[in-house]
Every structure is written in C-alpha cells, then in structure tokens.
Amino acid sequence: MTEAQTISGADPHYNYGYLDEQTKRMVRRALLKAVAIPGYQVPFGSREMPLARGWGTGGIQITAALIGPSDCLKVIDQGADDTTNAVSIRNFFARVTGGRTTQKTAEATIIQTRHRIPEKPLRADQILVYQVPQPEPLRKLEPSEVETRNMHAWEEYGLMQVRLYEDIARFGHVATTYAYPVMVNERYIASPTPIPKFDNPKMDMMPALQLFGAGREKRVYAIPPFTRVRSLDFEDHPFTVQSWDKPCELCGSRLSYLDEVIVDDHGARIFVCSDTDYCEERRQDGEGA
Amino acid sequence: MDTSLFSQALSQEPLLQVQNMSRFYGERIGCRNVSFQLWPGEILGIVGESGSGKSTLLRCLAALDQPSEGEIQLADGGQWLDVPALPEPKRRALMRRAWGIVHQNPRDGLRMGVSAGGNIGERLMDAGERNYGEIRRVARDWLARVEIDPDRIDDLPRHFSGGMQQRLQIARVLVSEPRLVFMDEPTGGLDVSVQAKLLDLLRALVRDMGIAAVIVTHDLAVARLLTDRLMVMKDGVVIEQGLTDQVLDDPQHAYTQLLTSAVLV
Numbered sequence: 334m335t336e337a338q339t340i341s342g343a344d345p346h347y348n349y350g351y352l353d354e355q356t357k358r359m360v361r362r363a364l365l366k367a368v369a370i371p372g373y374q375v376p377f378g379s380r381e382m383p384l385a386r387g388w389g390t391g392g393i394q395i396t397a398a399l400i401g402p403s404d405c406l407k408v409i410d411q412g413a414d415d416t417t418n419a420v421s422i423r424n425f426f427a428r429v430t431g432g433r434t435t436q437k438t439a440e441a442t443i444i445q446t447r448h449r450i451p452e453k454p455l456r457a458d459q460i461l462v463y464q465v466p467q468p469e470p471l472r473k474l475e476p477s478e479v480e481t482r483n484m485h486a487w488e489e490y491g492l493m494q495v496r497l498y499e500d501i502a503r504f505g506h507v508a509t510t511y512a513y514p515v516m517v518n519e520r521y522i523a524s525p526t527p528i529p530k531f532d533n534p535k536m537d538m539m540p541a542l543q544l545f546g547a548g549r550e551k552r553v554y555a556i557p558p559f560t561r562v563r564s565l566d567f568e569d570h571p572f573t574v575q576s577w578d579k580p581c582e583l584c585g586s587r588l589s590y591l592d593e594v595i596v597d598d599h600g601a602r603i604f605v606c607s608d609t610d611y612c613e614e615r616r617q618d619g620e621g622a
Numbered sequence: 623m624d625t626s627l628f629s630q631a632l633s634q635e636p637l638l639q640v641q642n643m644s645r646f647y648g649e650r651i652g653c654r655n656v657s658f659q660l661w662p663g664e665i666l667g668i669v670g671e672s673g674s675g676k677s678t679l680l681r682c683l684a685a686l687d688q689p690s691e692g693e694i695q696l697a698d699g700g701q702w703l704d705v706p707a708l709p710e711p712k713r714r715a716l717m718r719r720a721w722g723i724v725h726q727n728p729r730d731g732l733r734m735g736v737s738a739g740g741n742i743g744e745r746l747m748d749a750g751e752r753n754y755g756e757i758r759r760v761a762r763d764w765l766a767r768v769e770i771d772p773d774r775i776d777d778l779p780r781h782f783s784g785g786m787q788q789r790l791q792i793a794r795v796l797v798s799e800p801r802l803v804f805m806d807e808p809t810g811g812l813d814v815s816v817q818a819k820l821l822d823l824l825r826a827l828v829r830d831m832g833i834a835a836v837i838v839t840h841d842l843a844v845a846r847l848l849t850d851r852l853m854v855m856k857d858g859v860v861i862e863q864g865l866t867d868q869v870l871d872d873p874q875h876a877y878t879q880l881l882t883s884a885v886l887v
Contacts, residue, residue: 487711489718491748495733495740498747501754502737502776567754 342431350397351429356380360398360553364544367555372517373485374468379551389422390548392445392464399460399544400426400443405433407441412449412590412607419447438610448511450532452589452611455541457558463528465547468554470514470524490522493565501570510575516563517556531574531590536562581606584615635697637662637802637834638683643692645678651858652678656692658853658863662801663832667849667866669839669881675858676838677806682706683836684723684804685713696720696802718748722795726807728787731794732779738765738790739775745798764793768823785816789823796827803828803835809844821847842885846870854878 343349350357356378363377382390400406406426410419414436422445423434435441438451445462455461471481474492484492493514500507507513512526513533523545525533536543536556543556556562566572580587582603589611591604606612636659645652653675660666668676681687683694685705694705698720708716717723725731732741739761746757762772768789770782779787788808795803808824809817825848828835839845845852845866853863854875862875873879 483710483714487714489714489748491744491746494747494752495736495744498743498754498757499736499740502739502758566752568752569755 342427344428344431347429349430350400351383351425352380352394352397356394357398360394363553364395364398364555367544367553368542368557370521371557371560372521372523372554374523374552374554376551377553379548382548383425384421386549387466388418389445389447389464391546391550391553392447392462392548393422393425393546394548395462395544395546395553396426396443396445397429399462400430400432402430402432404442405435405440407435407438407444407610409444409446409449409451409608411447412592413609415609436610437614446528448527448529449590449607450528450535452586452606452608453614454535455539457540459541461539461541461543463525463543463545465524465526465545465552466549467512467526468524468545468547468550468552470512470522470526485521488520490516493522494567497565497567497570501567507566507570507572513572514565516565518560519563522565523554523556529575529590530564530572533562533564533572534574538562577604579604581612584612586612586615634662636660637697639693639695639697639702640683641693641695643679643682643689643694645675645682645687646690651675653682653855653858656853656860658860660802660834660836662834664851665828665835665837665849667837667839667845667852668855669842669845669852670855671840671881674855676840676855678858679855680804680806680836680838684721685717686723718745719798720800721802721804722798722800724792724795724803724805724808726810728779728784728791731791732787734780735778737776737778738770738782741779741790741794742797745794749798760797764797765790767827768793769819785812785820788812788820792824792827796831796833799831801834803833805835805837807839807841808837809839809841817844824848842870842882854881 359378363375367375380394382393384390408419408423410416413419427434438453441459443460443462447464469481471484471493474496475481497507500509511529512524513530514522515525515533517523525536538559540558542558545554564572577591581589581591583605586606589606589608592607593602594605595602638660641657643656644654656679668679670676682689688706695702696705739758742761742764743757746760751757761775765772765775770786770789779790782790809820812820821844837848849866852866852869853860856877862869862878869878870882873882
C-alpha cells in the first residue's frame with residue numbers, strides 16, 4: 334500500500350487521528366516538555382474522548398497526537414492483543430487514521446499499553462505509550478496536590494520510603510506488586526502504574542521512548558530513551574521481581590510474566606504467558622508443549 | 623541547675639534572636655514588639671491566658687506563619703539566617719533537620735495510618751537513611767527512651783493511649799536530633815499523673831541532648847518544672863520576662879501576680 338491509499342482508508346468524517354490539529358499541537362508541546370524533564374508530570378488539556386475516563390483516554394490522546402501515516406500501531410491490554418479494550422482501541426485508530434495495525438511487537442512503531450511492557454526487547458525506533466490511571470506516586474500517602482507538587486519540587490521523598498518500610502514491617506517484604514515507584518534519572522519519583530514490578534527492570538536504559546498519559550488526571554510524563562530508572566528499595570531489602578515455580582503451560586517460557594488461568598469448573602488452573610504475542614511466536618518457533 | 627550546661631550556654635552565641643516582632647491580623651493584634659534571645663540548651667517558657675498571643679508567637683517562630691514586622695534570626699554554622707525571608711526549600715530543609723514541632727494534639731504531628739516505627743523512621747528516611755535494619759534499631763531505641771514497649775513498633779498510633787501518642791510524637795521529633803524544638807501545650811489534654819511522667823521524660827531528654835526549646839503553656843506548674851526562663855504574655859504583649867523562679871516567686875507585674883496567686887505552684 335502507498336501512503337496516499339493508507340490515508341484514504343480513514344473515516345472522512347473525522348480529522349486524521351480523531352483530535353483536531355490544535356489539540357494535537359497542545360499534546361505534543363506537553364510531551365516535549367515531559368521528555369525534557371524525565372519523570373516530571375506535565376499538566377495538559379485532556380479532552381473528552383469517545384470512551385470513558387479511566388479506560389485509557391490519556392494513552393489514546395498521546396497516540397493520536399503522535400501517529401502518522403507510516404506508523405504501525407499495536408495495543409496491549411493485560412498483555413494481550415485480543416481483549417475487548419485492546420481490540421476497540423486498535424479498531425478506533427484504524428478507523429480514524431486508516432493506518433496499519435499489528436499484533437506483532439517487532440512490527441509496531443507505536444505500542445499503546447495497559448498493564449504490561451512486551452517481553453520482546455523494544456528498539457530505538459519504537460515508542461511505548463502507557464495508559465495511566467494514577468500518575469501521582471505520592472497520592473496514597475499525601476492527599477494534597479499542592480503538597481505533592483512541593484515534595485517533587487524539593488525532592489522530599491522520605492515519605493515514599495515510609496510506604497516501603499510499612500510493607501516490610503507488615504509483611505516481611507515489599508508487598509507492592511504493581512505501580513512500584515521508580516526514581517527516574519536520579520531526580521523525580523514516578524509511578525510506572527499500572528505495570529507489575531516484574532516489568533520495572535525493563536524500563537531502565539530502554540532504547541525506546543516511554544510516554545505516560547493520564548486522561549482523567551490530565552497529566553503526561555516521559556522517560557526518554559536510555560534513561561536510568563531505579564526501583565526504590567532498602568540496602569538490606571533489595572528490589573526483587575515476581576517469580577514462578579513452573580514455566581508457561583503453552584510455550585514453556587521461564588522468563589516471562591505468567592497469568593493464572595482457571596480452565597474448568599473444578600478449579601483446575603494453569604499458568605500461561607500474559608504477553609500473547611510473545612507466547613504465540615514461541616509456539617510457532619516450535620518451543621513448548 | 624547543671625553548671626557545665628550553664629557555662630556552655632554563656633560561652634556561646636545565641637541560637638535564636640527575635641527583635642521587635644509583631645504579627646497583626648488586620649486591625650487585631652496577634653502579638654506585638656516581642657524581643658528575646660534563646661541560647662543553645664536553654665528552655666524558654668511562654669505563659670499567658672488563652673488569647674494572649676502565645677500560639678501566634680510560636681507559629682511565627684516555627685516559620686508556620688509570617689510576622690508582620692520585626693526580625694527572627696537563627697544561628698546556622700556561624701551566620702545568621704533571616705527565618706521569615708528564607709526561600710521555601712531552605713525553610714523546609716531546616717524544618718526537617720534543625721528544628722522540630724511538638725503539637726498539642728498528637729494527631730496533628732503523627733501519621734495515624736503509619737506504624738509507630740514508620741512514624742519515628744520518617745525523619746531518618748527524609749535524611750536519606752536507606753537501611754531497613756538500622757531504621758528499626760533506632761526506632762526501637764527511641765521507643766524505649768520514651769517508655770513505650772519496643773515490641774509495639776509495628777502497632778498503629780491509633781491503638782495507643784493519648785499519653786503514649788504524645789510520647790511517640792516526641793520520639794518522632796527528637797529522633798533527628800534537632801537543635802531547637804517548639805512545643806505547643808505538650809501536656810494539654812492528659813491526666814495529671816501522665817502529665818507528670820511526660821514532664822520528667824521531656825526534661826531528661828532535653829537536658830541529655832542539649833536541645834533548646836520554646837514551650838507554650840498555660841500551666842504554670844509545667845513552666846516551673848521544665849523551663850529556665852519565662853515570658854509572660856497578655857493581650858499580645860510580653861509584660862514580664864526573666865528567670866522562671868524569679869518570675870514565679872517574685873512577680874513584678876500586676877497581671878503576673880494575679881496569675882501566680884491564682885494557682886498553687
């Protein structure tokens with residue numbers, strides 16, 4: 334397909350990428366600022382989208398502001414490409430841009446995600462867009478927005494450490510398993526919500542650009558390529574990720590994040606890869622059972 | 623009085639200097655023309671009836687409020703810091719490092735949803751401590767110092783009695799070893815026997831650590847037990863100040879005479 338044909342596939346009743354051009358410029362300006370100050374939450378004029386707040390409106394606005402005719406979009410929800418939200422968002426962009434979409438991590442140039450970072454390492458020519466429900470890592474500890482902004486401004490992050498302390502005191506280990514706070518570029522604490530802490534190490538020095546959008550909270554933030562991302566911990570309680578006793582039931586991977594799935598009415602359960610594209614590719618390559 | 627501390631105090635520069643400080647609320651006077659100096663290791667009491675400007679003065683001193691006129695200067699490493707004019711990051715850093723505030727109601731000073739150990743450890747973690755075992759050790763040590771069973775380190779403050787909450791608050795403030803502590807009615811709302819224990823504890827801690835303190839109270843017995851020097855306030859003005867025993871035993875101002883004769887101390 335040529336570029337012209339791709340664009341002509343778009344629904345003519347909408348502007349390219351759904352948002353009007355002024356709004357896209359506004360979002361891009363916010364994104365440029367976010368990239369310039371890694372981890373800093375930049376306010377932006379979040380728009381109404383044809384989808385409820387909290388369903389990924391922040392991520393969709395970022396994708397809409399970035400996507401061009403040559404882009405190829407992949408959408409992940411809970412690691413899977415075939416869940417309702419992922420399918421709907423992919424179809425939405427196919428309709429308003431007429432552009433290409435894919436389920437293959439390697440083919441995508443923009444990957445919009447909720448809950449996971451793909452298992453396959455990302456490249457420098459890819460952009461990872463996160464849908465973020467709660468951008469403020471300090472929110473549960475400090476209800477005042479004015480106060481949390483001051484705490485970020487003056488790097489007063491002792492309170493964040495108190496939260497980890499409380500976890501260890503209560504459970505013997507840091508029991509936070511998702512939205513595990515990270516220190517970006519040794520300056521701002523950011524929330525990688527809502528990915529599991531299993532994916533936290535992948536954020537460190539990632540070649541791809543990582544953008545975070547929170548539509549309801551009207552904030553974007555970013556981690557530029559090759560930026561240091563450190564998960565918070567204590568010297569004597571270092572950061573660890575989840576591990577499983579068994580490999581994936583379908584592809585036999587011991588390296589990926591596994592979901593527990595109930596398979597019959599008698600409570601039998603198996604563990605399978607949450608990243609469906611990764612799992613499928615391994616099975617096609619003749620791995621696993 | 624411990625003479626070594628006394629000579630130490632005499633040999634040093636004052637820690638805090640206040641000159642002609644006033645705080646007006648529009649037409650009304652919060653406090654007016656207050657001047658005093660506070661030396662390291664010294665405890666200054668501010669007494670007076672309700673509405674006499676004690677808390678206004680304390681709030682200005684602790685940089686929680688801005689004075690309308692006058693100067694507040696804090697000694698910091700050989701130079702004088704103009705407290706009301708400090709930029710916010712510097713002020714907040716000082717509030718965490720150099721001074722502490724003990725509130726009348728422990729709920730204002732504690733994080734009620736965080737365990738006792740977390741409450742004590744917060745200032746350590748603010749200062750960059752990242753070793754869990756060390757934070758636990760210091761927290762246990764401080765619980766013992768304020769006479770709370772160290773085994774209750776993981777209990778929430780809301781499961782503590784009022785007196786214990788107040789002692790926990792004191793541990794939380796003193797753990798970072800501040801040079802200056804502001805206390806607003808630290809024994810308010812506690813029964814008499816608990817008050818007495820708390821006063822003993824405070825006196826011992828403050829003397830041991832050589833901390834300077836400003837204590838606001840309406841209770842002359844507390845002033846007598848804890849303070850070296852006393853300021854008596856009425857209608858926003860300091861009407862008498864001097865050594866505590868001197869002020870209480872030989873009051874000069876009519877109002878101070880009235881105040882001291884009203885209670886047995």
